[in-house]
Amino acid sequence: MSKLQSARFSTVRFPARLAAAGLAAAMCVTAPASAFAQGLEKLSIVVFGAPSLGAFLPPIIKAQKLDEKQGLSITFDERTPDAYTAQFNSGEYQLGGSAALLTVGLADLRGVKVTYLFNLFDFWGAVVTSRPDVQTLKDLEGKELAAAKGTTNYVMFDWLARQHGVDTSKIAVVNTATPGLVGYALADRAAAVQLWEPGYTSLRAKKPSIRTLDLKIQESWKKFSGTSDIPYLGVAAHTAWAEKNRHLVPKLYAAYKEAAAYIAANPDEAVKLIAPKANADDQKALADLIRANDRLGLNVRWAAQSAKEINAVYEAGKSIGFLPGTPSAATIHDGGGK
Structure with missing residues (x-):
């Protein structure tokens, strides 16, 4: 082979070898990522659409990949309040992320076995x-x-x-x-x-x-x-799901807890994810709301840690005839200790 032919051979084959090496490297990089995605536990959670308290934390969880950090892949499906109640109570969705406490209690009294996993927001109106x-x-x-x-x-x-x-x-x-x-x-x-x-x-x-x-x-x-906190809105699940998936409940709690911490530490950045279409004045007002937290009431904690307060909310509902009886103790999930 002449020197010229040898040079041409090298010029042609060297990029090909590079491409092959690059493809192999890319396969090494993408294969574990794909395997990781396949290993995530998939969850579907129904929530109210924005503007609502139930729509505050989901965009943070997804943008910061806090679900994946816990080995979860959460899909948040937005619904109107009526559709939310119908689809959660029917069991079409086993998890609800806009679960108002009195609504959980009423569902239980009507024969729908559900449990309040953890609180997200305290009451303010x-x-x-x-x-x-x-x-x-x-x-x-x-x-x-x-x-x-x-x-x-x-x-x-x-x-x-x-x-x-x-x-x-x-x-x-x-x-x-x-x-x-x-x-x-x-x-x-x-x-x-x-x-x-x-x-x-x-x-x-x-x-x-x-x-x-x-x-x-x-x-x-x-x-x-005799208490100060008023548990109001959180994440609930059908009792059968919660019992079958007890290992997933702490992971779900951790994702929400970290999202709440991110919002509290980064209100200006958080509102851009929570209300991306809002104008600058509205975003500033939301950031100030987060900083004060007196009206927002962001307070993520296990239901079992607020059993006294939850039962007081039930009593308030009973006193005005909204609840026809006392919801069962099973509506207060026992995860997270007391």
Whole structure:
């Protein structure tokens, strides 16, 4: 072979050898990643769509891959509140990430065996108004109140109002879906609006002049229960699933717990994931909400660690006829100790 032929041979074959080596290297890199993905436990969790408390943590879990860190691959499926309840209670979804505590208790009393795994947010709610003739909760009697009547937040408002001597049967409730509450308040279409976070912060950013009636939440709750925390919304599962998959429950808890820690430590970055389409002012308001945490109530803890408080919430629901009895002890998951 001539020197020229030898040079041409080297020029042609050397890149080919490089390509082969590169392909082999790529196979070495991608094969373990594929194997890792195949080894993840797949979970499907139904949640409320944004804006809602149930939509706060899922985007953080996925963006930071906190589920994969725990050996899980979680799919979060967003639904309206009515669809959420129907699909979770029917067992179509074994896990619910927008599980309001009183709704869990009611499902149990209706024969749906479910358990509250862990808490995510404590209760906070508000009544707002622009009307000069509504200065106290008592002033709502004989007037229209826009509210999402089927929600646990409204039920807790009903309980609180009665603690102040309000006859809630005299309030004409205009029932609307959760996303419509801010619109009602902005348009002043009812004497007052009952809502909670993150809708409240969004409303105040758009209409700073709106007034908030004092519900005296902590004062009333402390007097009734002797406790300060009000477990409100968390993650629930069908009892059979929880018993069969006890090894997965701590992993699920750890993913949510780390997401909550990330939000608390990085509020400005977190809101860009939670509300990516919100404008700068709304994102700043959400970041401030996270920093204060007084209204957001982010408080991730095992249900078993709040058994006393959960039973107090059940008693509040019973006292106004929302719960027809006492939910079973099995609705409070025993994971995580006490």
